[in-house]
Amino acid sequence: MADQAARRRTTSNNATDVKTNETSKTASGSTRKTKDGLSVVDVLRILGGVFLLNCLLSYFITNDSVLWGWRPWFVRPSVVMRYIQGPVSLTDTQLLSYDGSDANKPIYLALNGTIYDVSAGRRIYGPGGSYHVFAGKDAARGFVTGCFAEDATPDLRGVEWTYIPLDVAALGTVGVTREQKTYREQEVRKAKKKVRDTLDGWATMFSGAGKKDYFEVGKVRRGRDWLEKTPKRGLCAQAEKQRPKGKGAEGTDAGAAYRGGGR
Ligand code: HEM
Ligand SMILES: *[C@@H]1O[C@H](CO)[C@@H](O)[C@H](O)[C@H]1NC(C)=O
Numbered sequence: 251m252a253d254q255a256a257r258r259r260t261t262s263n264n265a266t267d268v269k270t271n272e273t274s275k276t277a278s279g280s281t282r283k284t285k286d287g288l289s290v291v292d293v294l295r296i297l298g299g300v301f302l303l304n305c306l307l308s309y310f311i312t313n314d315s316v317l318w319g320w321r322p323w324f325v326r327p328s329v330v331m332r333y334i335q336g337p338v339s340l341t342d343t344q345l346l347s348y349d350g351s352d353a354n355k356p357i358y359l360a361l362n363g364t365i366y367d368v369s370a371g372r373r374i375y376g377p378g379g380s381y382h383v384f385a386g387k388d389a390a391r392g393f394v395t396g397c398f399a400e401d402a403t404p405d406l407r408g409v410e411w412t413y414i415p416l417d418v419a420a421l422g423t424v425g426v427t428r429e430q431k432t433y434r435e436q437e438v439r440k441a442k443k444k445v446r447d448t449l450d451g452w453a454t455m456f457s458g459a460g461k462k463d464y465f466e467v468g469k470v471r472r473g474r475d476w477l478e479k480t481p482k483r484g485l486c487a488q489a490e491k492q493r494p495k496g497k498g499a500e501g502t503d504a505g506a507a508y509r510g511g512g513r
Contacts, residue, residue: 323465332465337468338365341471342472345358347386349382350375351377359388360470361393362406363472364469367466370463371464381398383399383402391406394445405480408485415494415497417497418438418496433497
């Protein structure tokens with residue numbers, strides 16, 4: 251009885267031994283050699299080397315990035331700092347002091363209520379910079395009309411007229427045909443979309459999604475009725491002059507010649 255049990259134990263021990271041996275054999279086999287005679291460590295070394303070379307190449311080609319321009323927010327110290335501190339909330343008046351005239355303060359600009367840090371562009375937005383006019387304020391309207399000083403306001407009412415063809419305004423309210431009405435509605439809708447797209451495009455750049463080292467910092471704090479209290483304004487003269495001609499007017503696309511299209 252006892253003899254049998256002992257034998258059984260030995261057998262099972264042997265079985266375990268065999269299994270352990272097999273395991274260690276495969277384990278050591280894989281650490282030592284793959285089919286091609288390369289160890290896993292070698293493979294890791296090669297991959298690491300390739301990665302390092304890739305980083306070096308990226309750095310030499312892009313001149314600033316080891317990851318081919320991939321710059322998630324968490325690798326940007328100023329953005330991480332802002333994230334920790336939380337968003338800022340400034341009135342339009344408070345925003346004015348962030349126009350770059352104080353070298354110890356960051357440079358902010360706002361676009362339709364959202365504030366961005368553009369300190370990385372101090373050359374452009376600081377005093378004497380070509381776009382200093384945008385610093386320390388919300389000049390969203392000017393970003394659409396191009397009237398930088400005159401339209402340094404977040405008031406976007408009617409700004410879509412920048413993109414509405416001249417023949418649309420020519421339509422009176424009486425004797426308007428169904429086609430003319432439809433045409434007007436279409437053009438107004440298209441123009442409003444273009445305003446959104448234009449501002450979204452700038453917002454994308456200021457949020458740092460592109461190559462620029464800008465980032466969002468917060469919101470402008472305004473009274474609920476700020477817009478109603480602001481006097482309405484017409485389209486600035488320069489934008490009025492540059493409005494598209496409209497239906498049947500060929501050649502409004504001035505850029506076509508430069509892009510070398512078929513025409
Ligand atoms: C609605 C019209 C326009 C708006 C809203 C606008 C806005 C801007 C802004 C915000 C920047 C700075 C981008 C950055 O932070 O890097 C910029 C740069 C620039 N813009 Fe304009 N721009 C307009 C029209 C023009 C026109 C018509 C010209 C050419 C005559 C022009 C020439 C330039 C140049 C050369 C730069 C580079 C400035 C630099 O790096 O110092 N822009 N533009
Ligand atoms: C500007 O901001 C207002 C209020 O946040 C929003 O309702 C509006 O759609 C924005 N306009 C554009 C063109 O993005």
